[in-house]
Amino acid sequence: MPTSPDLSVLIEPIRQGSESAFRQLYEATKSRVFNTALSYVHTREDAEEITQDVFVEVFQAIGAFKGDATITTWLYRITVNKSLDFLKQKKRQKRFAFFTSLFDRSTGEVLHHPTDFFHPGIALENQENAAKLFKTIDKLPDKQKTAYILTRIEGLSNTEAASVMAVSVGAVESLLQRATENLKKHLAGFYKTLHKP
Structure with a gap:
């Protein structure tokens, strides 16, 4: 943050x-x-x-x-x-x-879904990829979606995300792991070019 x-x-x-x-x-x-x-x-x-x-x-x-x-x-x-x-x-x-x-x-x-997706936190040349990623994030269960958005997109630490979500740090880590696995399944090879560890 x-x-x-x-x-x-x-x-x-x-x-x-x-x-x-x-x-x-x-x-x-x-x-x-x-x-x-x-x-x-x-x-x-x-x-x-x-x-x-x-x-x-x-x-x-x-x-x-x-x-x-x-x-x-x-x-x-x-x-x-x-x-x-x-x-x-x-x-x-x-x-x-x-x-x-x-x-x-x-x-x-x-x-x-609108095709003119634009997120100010993402570089212009990556907007099309980001639109696909966000559409896939939409399919995640709410808690996985929130853990992923807070940490991977908003840049909060796992501890900060845990505080926002009122869960343990371990729960955030578990949600992130499941979210990442689900996104990999949906996006396959495309995922590797988008995801920053």
Whole structure:
């Protein structure tokens, strides 16, 4: 995780309703929240929506923040939960759209993954490969997906990821191992060119 100024000093002012302290927290952390959300949802609009939701929750729930984790760990936790909830909601909408299309031929809308995938944390020439990798990551179970995104894409250590996910370091290592095996199965030879140990 990139080093950042001590954000804990902003917590009390935000609790007291300081807009400038909240703005400082937002400016210092918005890009990592956005990038994490984007790793789950793949479109700028959806990631921006999740980012807004995350900071609304932070502002509303800052009083309940106990300081048992760092503020960035807490932010990652909220972002992961919001992203997973967003995906579940989207799946429900897709199922509903499919179901209604069985009865109403006039709704011929095709729901698909966007082809204009762009992740700011990945070099331009690797975007096409990244789109394929992220599409495969989507197929992983939620916990494997989260462990992989936090460590391999966001660059958190296994210890930091364990803190975000509220599991042991051993559990993160096990999830990563299973995620890596599943990705290798899905991507075969293509995987070797993408994965950085």
